[in-house]
Amino acid sequence: MKGKPxxxxxxxxxxxxxxxxxxxSVMNEIGNVVVVAPDSPQSAMGHAxxxxxxxxxxxxxxDDGPQIEYSCSGTPADCVKLGINEILKKKPDLCVSxxxxxxxxxxxxxxxxxxxxxxxxxxxxxxxxxxxxxxxSWKADFSGIKNIIKNITLxxxxxxxxxxxxxxxxxxxxxxxxxxxxxxxxxxNAYWIEKFDKRINPQGREYYWLTGEFINNDKxxxxxxWALNNGFVSIxxxxxxxxxxxxxxxxxxxxx
Amino acid sequence: MKGKPxxxxxxxxxxxxxxxxxxxSVMNEIGNVVVVAPDSPQSAMGHAxxxxxxxxxxxxxxDDGPQIEYSCSGTPADCVKLGINEILKKKPDLCVSxxxxxxxxxxxxxxxxxxxxxxxxxxxxxxxxxxxxxxxSWKADFSGIKNIIKNITLxxxxxxxxxxxxxxxxxxxxxxxxxxxxxxxxxxNAYWIEKFDKRINPQGREYYWLTGEFINNDKxxxxxxWALNNGFVSIxxxxxxxxxxxxxxxxxxxxx
Numbered sequence: 001m002k003g004k005p006x007x008x009x010x011x012x013x014x015x016x017x018x019x020x021x022x023x024x025s026v027m028n029e030i031g032n033v034v035v036v037a038p039d040s041p042q043s044a045m046g047h048a049x050x051x052x053x054x055x056x057x058x059x060x061x062x063d064d065g066p067q068i069e070y071s072c073s074g075t076p077a078d079c080v081k082l083g084i085n086e087i088l089k090k091k092p093d094l095c096v097s098x099x100x101x102x103x104x105x106x107x108x109x110x111x112x113x114x115x116x117x118x119x120x121x122x123x124x125x126x127x128x129x130x131x132x133x134x135x136x137s138w139k140a141d142f143s144g145i146k147n148i149i150k151n152i153t154l155x156x157x158x159x160x161x162x163x164x165x166x167x168x169x170x171x172x173x174x175x176x177x178x179x180x181x182x183x184x185x186x187x188x189n190a191y192w193i194e195k196f197d198k199r200i201n202p203q204g205r206e207y208y209w210l211t212g213e214f215i216n217n218d219k220x221x222x223x224x225x226w227a228l229n230n231g232f233v234s235i236x237x238x239x240x241x242x243x244x245x246x247x248x249x250x251x252x253x254x255x256x
Numbered sequence: 257m258k259g260k261p262x263x264x265x266x267x268x269x270x271x272x273x274x275x276x277x278x279x280x281s282v283m284n285e286i287g288n289v290v291v292v293a294p295d296s297p298q299s300a301m302g303h304a305x306x307x308x309x310x311x312x313x314x315x316x317x318x319d320d321g322p323q324i325e326y327s328c329s330g331t332p333a334d335c336v337k338l339g340i341n342e343i344l345k346k347k348p349d350l351c352v353s354x355x356x357x358x359x360x361x362x363x364x365x366x367x368x369x370x371x372x373x374x375x376x377x378x379x380x381x382x383x384x385x386x387x388x389x390x391x392x393s394w395k396a397d398f399s400g401i402k403n404i405i406k407n408i409t410l411x412x413x414x415x416x417x418x419x420x421x422x423x424x425x426x427x428x429x430x431x432x433x434x435x436x437x438x439x440x441x442x443x444x445n446a447y448w449i450e451k452f453d454k455r456i457n458p459q460g461r462e463y464y465w466l467t468g469e470f471i472n473n474d475k476x477x478x479x480x481x482w483a484l485n486n487g488f489v490s491i492x493x494x495x496x497x498x499x500x501x502x503x504x505x506x507x508x509x510x511x512x
């Protein structure tokens with residue numbers, strides 16, 4: 001690419017979240033930044049897109065800096081579609097999503113708006129990275145991971161993320177100096193056992209809150225959960241071809 | 257399993273959609289059916305789940321038949337979580353989702369509420385199948401595919417769907433006798449080029465409708481698009497491990 005890279009920034013916690021403000025400040029050191037992000041929190045939206053309703057999108061100024069910003073009424077995947085196909089005049093060199101307030105490791109990648117935005121970019125042929133910190137607090141301290149995010153982003157731009165792939169980067173919640181390094185990992189084979197907290201509303205009707213317990217039976221040292229539990233940053237390359245190629249011959253043998 | 261299988265039925269078009277009514281009628285011929293489905297259309301919701309709001313779920317009777325039915329305020333993935341973890345007293349032997357009014361082949365699997373429900377079941381260790389007909393009409397004719405759905409379901413129960421896998425079954429829009437057979441396929445490497453239809457609301461503000469053009473550059477005869485375009489039912493086994501294993505060594509060579 002000639003000159004500074006064009007970088008599209010989005011997230012799922014909303015355009016004013018501390019995580020995306022940190023990510024914008026890092027990307028301003030690397031390239032020309034355009035932000036297209038949700039106007040409200042969109043956590044756990046998965047790969048939802050808006051087809052039965054309209055989208056609003058308008059220019060906004062949240063804080064200082066050279067970035068150009070748009071606030072959008074849609075989901076994270078909508079924001080990426082709008083950014084690439086409507087707002088930007090040329091294809092971005094990179095799309096970054098986050099920094100998410102909370103983990104998107106292992107099975108969480110499936111439910112994650114942050115990662116769906118990155119995957120949507122990769123479907124559109126744009127190299128993409130999702131960043132998440134294992135701290136759900138709105139006051140999470142992102143300062144200690146800025147250097148690592150810059151390093152991963154620069155290396156991604158210089159090496160080129162393989163086509164059809166987005167990087168799922170998760171940071172353990174610890175001081176910068178305590179981080180042992182970076183591991184390229186598999187998605188751990190973990191899941192949630194859901195527990196529904198049943199309550200009664202003032203009108204006497206039942207309702208539920210979804211809660212759950214995270215179960216990780218994957219003991220492999222190649223998994224992202226192992227890396228994070230042992231003080232490493234995890235990077236899982238993710239793809240949008242969901243085909244389970246390994247079982248095709250088996251199902252063919254059913255003679256349907 | 258002893259006796260009739262316990263089958264959880266859901267969809268994304270809503271509990272009163274003709275597609276799910278057809279699917280229930282077929283499943284009633286095979287097992288004991290419990291329906292937990294959205295109370296309103298949830299198309300293109302991807303793998304969204306409800307974590308920042310409450311869920312309502314109540315027993316309902318839509319039409320005749322032995323099935324037990326629950327209408328739920330959440331997404332398709334919420335319905336499956338509620339069904340497996342709260343409503344059913346034992347783990348179902350199978351979860352079926354659909355019949356979707358419209359295609360969930362190739363990249364559409366990513367955005368599909370129908371398939372996210374099936375994938376959610378497979379994460380929870382329940383064998384699962386999503387069924388979709390390539391006809392978006394509310395008046396789509398599902399009668400011609402009932403026999404094939406029954407056959408696929410019975411073969412899935414007797415052979416056992418491989419663990420961690422859900423089947424993505426799509427039917428071409430044609431008469432039953434014209435269908436040439438069933439192909440076990442790869443997800444085609446296709447995508448949407450989005451076009452945003454920009455309009456002005458009565459208050460003078462811009463808004464957008466998402467529209468798009470489907471682009472399929474995948475000419476492989478192993479792809480689901482090829483099968484559907486050539487008169488076959490397509491079955492793609494899908495998994496929830498999104499790791500792109502093939503590029504892990506390449507990214508390790510970046511020496512991050």
